[in-house]
Amino acid sequence: MTIYVHLPVLIVVVSLVYSATRYDSWNKILREALHWGVRMTSFLFMIGLVLYALSTFL
Amino acid sequence: MTAAKTNDPPPPPIKYDFLGALLSYLVPGLGQMTQGRFGKGILFFVSLYGLFFYGWLLGSKKNVYLPDYHSGETSIVSRLASDLYTRFQFVGQFPIGMAAWPAIYQYVVSVQGNEKPPLNGFMSSPSLEELNNLQRNGDKTWDLGWVYTVIAGVLNVLVIYDALAGAAFREVRATPGPLTPPNGGPSK
Numbered sequence: 001m002t003i004y005v006h007l008p009v010l011i012v013v014v015s016l017v018y019s020a021t022r023y024d025s026w027n028k029i030l031r032e033a034l035h036w037g038v039r040m041t042s043f044l045f046m047i048g049l050v051l052y053a054l055s056t057f058l
Numbered sequence: 059m060t061a062a063k064t065n066d067p068p069p070p071p072i073k074y075d076f077l078g079a080l081l082s083y084l085v086p087g088l089g090q091m092t093q094g095r096f097g098k099g100i101l102f103f104v105s106l107y108g109l110f111f112y113g114w115l116l117g118s119k120k121n122v123y124l125p126d127y128h129s130g131e132t133s134i135v136s137r138l139a140s141d142l143y144t145r146f147q148f149v150g151q152f153p154i155g156m157a158a159w160p161a162i163y164q165y166v167v168s169v170q171g172n173e174k175p176p177l178n179g180f181m182s183s184p185s186l187e188e189l190n191n192l193q194r195n196g197d198k199t200w201d202l203g204w205v206y207t208v209i210a211g212v213l214n215v216l217v218i219y220d221a222l223a224g225a226a227f228r229e230v231r232a233t234p235g236p237l238t239p240p241n242g243g244p245s246k
Contacts, residue, residue: 003198009112010206013105014213020098021216022226029098 011040072223082221084155086214089221102217106210110154113206118192121204123161124148125183126168137169150208153215 019032075093082089087102114122127144131137142149151158160181167176168183175182184192192200220226 003202006112006116006199006202006206009109010209013109014209016101017105017213018216020101020225021220024095024098024225024229026097 007044011037011044015040069228072228074222076222079218079222082155082218083153083214086155086217089218093221098220102214106154106214106217107157109213110151110157110207110210113203113208113210115203116206117200117203120184120188120192121200122148122151122158122181122207123183124165126165129169134169141165147204147208151204151211153218154207154211155214158211 015033015036016029019029019036022032023029075089078089078093080089081092082102085103086106087099089099090096090102091099123145125141125145128137128140131140148158148161151161158181160177164175164177164180164182
């Protein structure tokens with residue numbers, strides 16, 4: 001089993017906790033957490049894509 | 059460049075809650091709960107303990123420990139510093155609070171010269187052979203586990219600060235004042 005299945009737990013917790021330390025209103029916390037989750041997932045996906053391309057085509 | 063003038067009142071000065079910060083160090087979210095921010099406290103508690111123990115389980119329950127490798131050091135301070143340098147991950151795991159204290163207890167017992175670890179070896183330092191087997195024979199899950207525990211500990215530093223001084227962006231609720239008409243005339 002790939003170790004990447006454990007990644008969603010980390011992304012959800014980091015997004016929620018970080019956002020909750022920035023705001024007190026639940027609306028803002030959830031919106032900010034969603035933004036951070038999307039940002040982190042996109043960043044990791046791009047890194048994965050680059051590494052995959054390097055390992056496949058080089 | 060001139061700053062835009064607003065009629066908003068300045069936010070009230072921050073009141074530091076040192077007891078709340080201490081409670082949030084001991085148990086993540088406990089300080090927020092005592093401050094009446096119960097939902098946030100529960101969120102911190104579940105998230106950080108969830109992440110910490112998830113990582114601990116990923117590491118076969120053998121990745122939160124402080125080894126006693128430098129018994130030859132002359133002073134206890136240099137011994138502790140050397141052991142922390144050897145297992146620097148524990149510096150990141152320590153801020154999670156009481157959940158990491160069994161590892162400290164095991165370290166103290168080991169420094170006192172006791173061979174057999176108490177608490178059935180809970181958070182005691184694994185033998186070098188065990189560590190080699192965990193790292194050599196498995197995939198990277200053991201390493202991923204300690205990374206999760208360290209991230210949980212470091213996130214709790216943010217939670218402690220939130221308990222001490224509040225959220226990073228404070229929301230000042232506007233209190234409704236007397237209505238004044240736009241032309242400055244007397245209000246009715």
